[in-house]
Amino acid sequence: MIQIRMMITIWSLFLLLTTACTENSPDTDPKNPPVEISLSEQNLLRAMELTDSAVSAHFTGAGMAMARYYNPYTEVRSNETGSVWMYTAAIEAVNAVLHGLQAQKEHGNAKLYDENFDKYTELLAQLYDNLDYYQGTFELVSYTQTKEWSVYGVNRGNAKGTAKVEGIENVYDDQMWLVRELLESYKITGETAYLEKAEYLTAYVLDGWDTTRNPDGTERGGITWGPGYVTKHACSNGPMVSPLVWLHEIYKDKSDEITYRYIDAEDKQTRKTMQMSKSEYYADFAKKVYDWQKDQLLRSDGVYDDMRGGCSPGNPQTETIDGTVYRKGISCQDRVGPAISYNSGTMLSGAADLYRATNENTYLQDAKDLSDDSFEYFAKLNQTHDGYYSYDISGFNNWFNGVLMRGYVDVHPAYGSAADYINTFQKNLDYGYENFLYEGFLPTNLLVGWSLTDNNNRTEGMFNFAFAAEYAVLSRYELTK
Numbered sequence: 001m002i003q004i005r006m007m008i009t010i011w012s013l014f015l016l017l018t019t020a021c022t023e024n025s026p027d028t029d030p031k032n033p034p035v036e037i038s039l040s041e042q043n044l045l046r047a048m049e050l051t052d053s054a055v056s057a058h059f060t061g062a063g064m065a066m067a068r069y070y071n072p073y074t075e076v077r078s079n080e081t082g083s084v085w086m087y088t089a090a091i092e093a094v095n096a097v098l099h100g101l102q103a104q105k106e107h108g109n110a111k112l113y114d115e116n117f118d119k120y121t122e123l124l125a126q127l128y129d130n131l132d133y134y135q136g137t138f139e140l141v142s143y144t145q146t147k148e149w150s151v152y153g154v155n156r157g158n159a160k161g162t163a164k165v166e167g168i169e170n171v172y173d174d175q176m177w178l179v180r181e182l183l184e185s186y187k188i189t190g191e192t193a194y195l196e197k198a199e200y201l202t203a204y205v206l207d208g209w210d211t212t213r214n215p216d217g218t219e220r221g222g223i224t225w226g227p228g229y230v231t232k233h234a235c236s237n238g239p240m241v242s243p244l245v246w247l248h249e250i251y252k253d254k255s256d257e258i259t260y261r262y263i264d265a266e267d268k269q270t271r272k273t274m275q276m277s278k279s280e281y282y283a284d285f286a287k288k289v290y291d292w293q294k295d296q297l298l299r300s301d302g303v304y305d306d307m308r309g310g311c312s313p314g315n316p317q318t319e320t321i322d323g324t325v326y327r328k329g330i331s332c333q334d335r336v337g338p339a340i341s342y343n344s345g346t347m348l349s350g351a352a353d354l355y356r357a358t359n360e361n362t363y364l365q366d367a368k369d370l371s372d373d374s375f376e377y378f379a380k381l382n383q384t385h386d387g388y389y390s391y392d393i394s395g396f397n398n399w400f401n402g403v404l405m406r407g408y409v410d411v412h413p414a415y416g417s418a419a420d421y422i423n424t425f426q427k428n429l430d431y432g433y434e435n436f437l438y439e440g441f442l443p444t445n446l447l448v449g450w451s452l453t454d455n456n457n458r459t460e461g462m463f464n465f466a467f468a469a470e471y472a473v474l475s476r477y478e479l480t481k
Contacts, residue, residue, distance in 0.1 A: 041109065043426075043475035044100040046433060048116065050468035051093045053440025055123065058082070058090075058461040064130040065156065066090070068461055072439040073454040082461055084134040084152045088177050089399060089462035089469070091131075094124045095184040096472035102188060103476045124185060128194075131178075133157055136165035140227050141318060143211045143327050144261040144271050149204050151175055167228035172208050175201045176239040183246050195250070202247065205240060206285060211261070212329025213268035220329045221292040222308065230316060230330050233307040234343035237293045241350030242410075244286035245357050251278040269321050283357065290350050294366070297335065297343075302373025304343040310334030341391065342400035344374040348407025355414060367411045374404065375421045385447040388431065389424040393445055398463040401425075402470050409477050419481065426474055429467065442467050 037045075057070040057077065066087050069078035098120050105113035136157065137150045150161075153170045157163035182198035185191065208227060210220040222232035223240070256278045264270040297305045310333050317328040348370050355363035378401075384390040391401045405425045412418040432446030441459055443450045446467075450457050 038478070040107075040475045040478035041104065041112065043471045043478065044097070044104065044112070046429075047093070047097050047100060047468045047471035047475060048120075049440055050442065050464065050471065051097055051120075054093070054461060054464035054468060055090065057441075058464070063133060064126060065133075066461060069458045070441075070461065070464070071455070071458045072441040073450070073457045076458075078458070081156050083154050084131075084156070084174050085154075085177060086460075086462040087127075087131065087134065087156075088174070088181060089465040091124065091127050091181045091185070092177075093465040093468040093472065094120050094127065095181055095188065096469040096476075098124065098188045099184070100472040100475040103479045107479050121189060124189070128185075130160075132160035134163050135161050136163040136169075137161070138166040140207070141325055141327055142207045142227075143209075143329065144263065145207070146325070147207070149207075151201065151204055152178060168226060169228070171226035171229075171236065172205050172223050173225065173233070173236045173239060175205050176236070176243070179205065179243045180239065183243055187246075198243070199247070202240075202243065202282075207261075208236075209285075209289075210329055211263050213263055213265060214331075217265040217268065219263075219288075220331060221288065222296065222330075223289070224316075224330065225307075228316065230311040230314060230332065231307050231309045231336075232296070232330065232332055234293060234297050234304050234340075234346075235306075237289050238304070238343055238346035238350060241286050241290045241293075241346065242353045244282045244289065245350070245353040248279050248283040248286065248357060251282065254279065271321070271324075271326070286350070286354060286357075290347070290354060293347060299337075299339060301339075301377060302369060303339040303377045304347060305335050305337045306340060306343065307336050308332035308334065309336045339377060340400055341374070341378045341397065342403035344370060344378075345400070345404035345407035348374070348404070349410040352407070352410040352414060364414055368415050368417075371408060371411050371415060371418050371421060374407075378404065379421070379424060384445075385431070388427060388447055390447060391428075396460075396462075398444060398460070399466045402466040405470055406473055409473055412477070412481060422474070422477065425470060429471060429474070432467075 058067050059065070060067065060077070066082035067077035068080040068082040068086060098117065101113045101117050101120070131152070133156045134152045135150060136153050137148060139146065139148045151165055151170050152174055153163035153165040154174065155163065179198045179201045182194045186194040186198065205223065208223045210222050212220050214220055223236045225231055225233045225236045257275045258278045258281050260274050260276050260281055262272055264272055293304065296308055299305055311330055318325050319328045348367060351363045351367040351370065354360070355367060378391055379389040381389050391397065405422065408418040408421045412422065428446045432442045436443050436449040438450065441464060443457070444459060444463060
């Protein structure tokens with residue numbers, strides 16, 4: 001009995017001491033209560049942390065050459081330089097962070113904005129300045145003209161403006177992702193140079209639209225993967241819809257005009273030009289690109305195939321009309337898979353933007369159907385971790401999936417059910433961050449973690465930036481949903 005009483009006394013003293021220590025600790029002191037932050041702010045802080053770590057690890061020198069891979073366990077950068085697409089992922093992350101900071105300020109958190117906005121604006125300018133290492137100049141024979149263009153090649157050159165860009169050395173989708181980010185940069189900074197470059201690259205991309213005519217006089221339509229290709233891809237059409245809508249909105253109440261080049265529908269060969277308002281031109285093209293992809297690549301299960309192939313011959317051809325050489329039109333008959341998440345993601349964003357701009361219910365219904373069908377197709381419950389939805393992360397899918405998530409976020413204002421789909425990305429990111437964050441990096445597989453072998457923990461730069469961008473997009477979503 002005495003022993004029991006002694007044990008009770010000792011336990012009581014322990015509880016008293018523990019309570020006293022807890023009450024006097026800084027975390028629970030009534031005068032210094034713990035600081036609680038919103039999910040939105042937490043998301044943005046994590047986005048900035050991931051962005052800063054990726055920039056520090058993947059970029060070297062004044063020219064910001066991007067190492068494609070980095071291993072945080074061995075601190076080794078790869079010698080392989082990232083492509084322009086991979087480089088653009090960094091711009092995407094910084095733009096998303098800037099939008100997140102702006103949203104914080106608009107919702108009363110000016111401190112976070114004041115402490116960080118200028119820093120990321122300067123980083124954005126540096127990224128664009130060194131983007132010119134991927135730029136080069138060449139002459140292109142297109143469906144309606146021959147013109148010299150300065151565009152962005154797949155690979156980095158040794159000096160600014162010296163990149164190889166002829167033929168298959170540049171692709172239209174790379175320019176499209178840059179147009180998107182340039183317009184995002186313009187919206188958040190107001191720098192007209194970003195808008196001007198976006199419109200220049202838009203002109204180049206739309207010069208790749210197949211304006212040649214079918215026997216019934218309708219346009220063949222579609223944009224090939226690049227000027228050196230004949231296949232027409234979902235990835236070289238869908239990403240352009242939203243930027244075209246944004247350009248329409250920028251010029252909606254302005255009188256600016258543009259020269260529209262086309263082929264006569266009657267004789268099917270005479271090249272013509274006409275002046276039309278920029279707002280109308282961009283809106284019309286957004287609808288045309290959207291309609292082409294929906295008509296040519298939408299599958300019976302509601303998601304999008306990869307491309308139209310089976311072209312013969314398999315390389316670009318030219319024809320001479322009235323003494324002038326033009327590119328021949330292309331009719332690819334074979335629809336080729338597989339379905340890839342970002343091809344549905346770009347069409348989700350495109351449908352959402354077209355619905356906002358036109359208020360046409362067709363786009364809203366498309367957005368709803370594609371949201372449901374794409375989630376059913378791409379998200380797999382309990383496949384990797386009980387209670388979590390997994391998305392394919394093979395190849396480049398980690399970045400592709402971020403485009404799908406952004407599509408759900410864009411659709412959400414008009415379709416509240418998309419919130420359930422968005423939440424799966426929040427859960428996966430948080431699981432990876434809270435269980436596997438290492439030296440500011442997340443593993444390629446957010447639900448499984450790192451390899452036990454240090455040398456196997458090499459990460460893609462564009463994935464590191466993709467995770468950062470997702471967190472930043474989710475931060476803004478939490479404030480505006």
